[in-house]
Amino acid sequence: MGTFFPRMLFGAAYYTEYQPYERLAQDLDLMAEAGFGVIRVGESVWSTWEPREGQFDLDWLQPVLDAAHDRGIKAVVGTPTYAVPPWLRRKYPETAARSGTGQPIPYGMRQDADYSHPAFRHLAERLVRRIVGRYADHPAVIGWQVDNEPGLRLFHNDSVFQGFLDHLRERYGDVETLNRRWGLTYWSHRLQDWADLWTPDGNSTPSYDLAWRRYQSRLTQEYITWHAELVRGLVPEHHFVTTCVALGQQGLDISAIGRPLDVTGANIYYAGQEGLALPGPDEPADGLHPFFVPWSGPAWLYLQNDLARGIRQEPFLVMETNATSIGGSADNFPLYRGQARQAVWSMVARGARMIEYWHWHSLHYGAETYWGGILGHSLEPGRTYQELSLIAGELRQAGPAIDGLRPRSDVAMLLSADSRWAMEFMAPLRGAAPAWFGDPQSYDRIVAAFYRGLFDAGLSVDIVSPEQLPPDPQELVDRWPVLAVPALYVADDATLDLLRRYAEAGGHLVLTPRTGYADEEAVARHEVMPGVLRPAAGACYQEFTNVLTPVTITPGDRSLPGPALHGHATAWADGLVPEGATVLAGYGHPHLGQFAAVTTHEYGAGRVTYVGTVPDRELSHSLADWVAAVSLPPDAWRADRPASVTCTSAATADGAVLRFVHNWAWDPVDYRLPDDVRDLFTGGHLAAGSSLALGPWDVRVLVERDTERDIERDGDTPATPPSPTAPTSSRRTP
Structure with missing residues (x-):
C-alpha cells in the first residue's frame, strides 16, 4: 500500500466524452483549483474505444491525460468491458448473459455479457491490450481498474451450466457421493448419471443452490483474476491494479475478490440528509434513502468502510461515493452542508487511501441523468464544489498525519x-x-x-x-x-x-x-x-x-x-x-x-x-x-457521549492516535474531552475535561497528546475554531 499510495488521493470520475460541449481545460482547471489530485477515466465506453469491430480509436483519451498531467492530476484508467457495444451483441449473440435457461438478458442496460465465454474473452483481451499498451507509459497514469462492479448477475448460459457440471464432477467424483451429500433421495431427485442434473431454474434443493452460487462467484473470481493478470503483465511495476467492488453483488464473494488485486477498490454509497442522523429512527421511514441503500444511519456508512477494508484486511480505495443525490429520478436527496465532510473523515478513519466521487458532472442523458455529480446540469460550480474544495484542503493540511493511518478496532x-x-x-x-x-x-x-x-x-x-x-x-x-x-x-x-x-x-x-x-x-x-x-x-x-x-x-x-x-x-x-x-x-x-x-x-x-x-x-x-x-478495557472516549456523537480512532504511522469526533445532527453539542488533545488543523490545545464544540453535521480531528514537550509547546488554551460546516463561498487555505 505504501508504495502505491504515499499520500491520500482525492478526486472524481471524469468523462469528457459525456460533456455536451468542449470544456476539458475548464473542467481540469476547476479540479486543480479545488485541490483534486486524481481522476478515473475510460471505463464505460467500449463503443468509443472500438466503434466497429476491429476498428480502434485510442487517441481520444490522450488530451485528457495530457491536460491532467499538466495540472498535477493523476489518473486511474478503467477497462471498458462491463458495458458492451451494440455491434458485439449483434455479431456475437452467444456472449449474451442469460437470466434463465434459454433466456438472454435484453440489450439496453450493462453487465449483460457472459464474461466466462471464450468469444467475449477474446474480444475483451484484444481491446484491453490496445488500451493498456497505448497508455501504460503515460506519466499521469498511476493505476488500472479492471472491469467495473463485477458479479451483478448470475449466468444461466448453457456453457456455464456445463462448466458447473464439470466442477461438480471434480468436487464429488461420482453421482452417488453427490446424492448422499445433497440428500437427493428427497422428492426422488437421486441422480443415476451426471446428465440427470436439472438446470437451476426450478431448483428447490438448498445444497444445489449453494453449490451454484459458489460456482457463480468462482466465475467472477476467475474473470477478475484473468483480467488483472492481463493488465499487470502490460504495465510498470509501480502501477496498481484494482476493480470497483459493489458490495453485496449476488455473483460475488467479497472475501475472495481482493486476492488477485493489488488493492481493494469499492463503492461506498449511503443515505444522506436525515439518513445520516444519529440517533435517527430505529427503522428507516419510507423515502428516507435511495432504493438501493437497504438501511440508513452512520452505522451503514461505517459498515461499508469496514467491509471494504475486510476484503484484503488492509486499507482500500473508494472508487465511488456520494457527491450529492444518488439513485434514480425520484431519489433527490442532496447532502446537507457538512455531511460530505463527515463522510470523508469517516472513510479516512476506517482505512480509505483514495476517495473518488461518482462523478464530476451530472449527466444530461441516460439512465443516470439524476445521479448527481459535483457539478450539476448547469456545469457551474456550486455548494457541492465549494464544500469538496474545503475537504480537499483539509486532507492536504492533514498530510503525514493520515499517511499510513491504521484504523483501530475493538x-x-x-x-x-x-x-x-x-x-x-x-x-x-x-x-x-x-x-x-x-x-x-x-x-x-x-x-x-x-x-x-x-x-x-x-x-x-x-x-x-x-x-x-x-x-x-x-x-x-x-x-x-x-x-x-x-x-x-x-x-x-x-x-x-x-x-x-x-x-x-x-x-x-x-x-x-x-x-x-x-x-x-x-x-x-x-x-x-x-x-x-x-x-x-x-x-x-x-x-x-x-x-x-x-x-x-x-x-x-x-x-x-x-x-x-x-x-x-x-x-x-x-x-x-x-x-x-x-x-x-x-x-x-x-x-x-x-x-x-x-x-x-x-x-x-x-x-x-x-x-x-x-x-x-x-x-x-x-x-x-x-x-x-x-x-474490553475501559475507554473514556466511549463513555458519556451525547446521543448524536461518535468517536473513532486510528493510529498514525509514527505511533500517535487520531480521534475523529462527529456530530450527526442539526443541534450543536458540546463533548467533554477525556484526554488532552491537539486540533489537527488549528494546532490548538484542548485540555482533558474541557468542552469540544461541535456544530451541526460537524467533525473534529484531534491528535492525542502523549509527551510533556507537546504540552509545553501548545499551551493550555482550548482552541475552538469556527465550524467548517458554516456557509462559505471560498475555499479554506491549507
Missing part, C-alpha cells in the same frame, strides 16, 4: 458469503409478505442488527471471513478479544472447532441464531444445537420460533458485572436451555418465558455468549455495552 465480526447465499435461498426470517422460503434479506438483517448495536455502543469493528481467520486460536484472541459471529448458518467442522478453541484460549465468542446449524453443504446438522459449540456455550436448544411481534426482554442473573440487558426480541427466538450458562435475559412472554433469550458461559480462559434472538436496537446496544464491560 471487536471482530465474522461474515460468511456461504451463509448469506444459503439464507437468500432458504431464509429463516419472514418478510413483509409471507413466503415459503422467507425473506431473502434475512442474513443482512441479522448482521445489521448486531453491527448497529456495536456501533451505537461506540465500538469499532473489523470484518473478517472464515477463510481469513488465523488458524492459531491464541493469535486470534490476541488480535480480537471479542468475536461476534452473526448467523454463520453454513460452517464446516474445522471452522466451528476453531471458534470453540478461540473461546477456550481466552476470547469472548458471541453467537447468534442459526450459527452452526448447517454443514458446508447447507444440510441441517443432526445434533442438538448449537452442536459442536454446545459445551462451550453451556446451553442448547431444540426448538425455535419466528416472532411476529417484538417481545420484551426480562432481566436475568445480575451477579455478573456489567449493565443489565434491556430491549426487545424480534423476528426469531431460540428456546435456549441453560446447561451451566448464566442467563443474562429471558423472554417476557407466557410461552417463551420458559427459555433463556441470552446466556453467557465461561469456557476455558474465555467466554461464550449466546444471543437467541434478533435484537432490536435497544437490546443490541445494551448487549454491546455489556460485552465491552466484561471483555
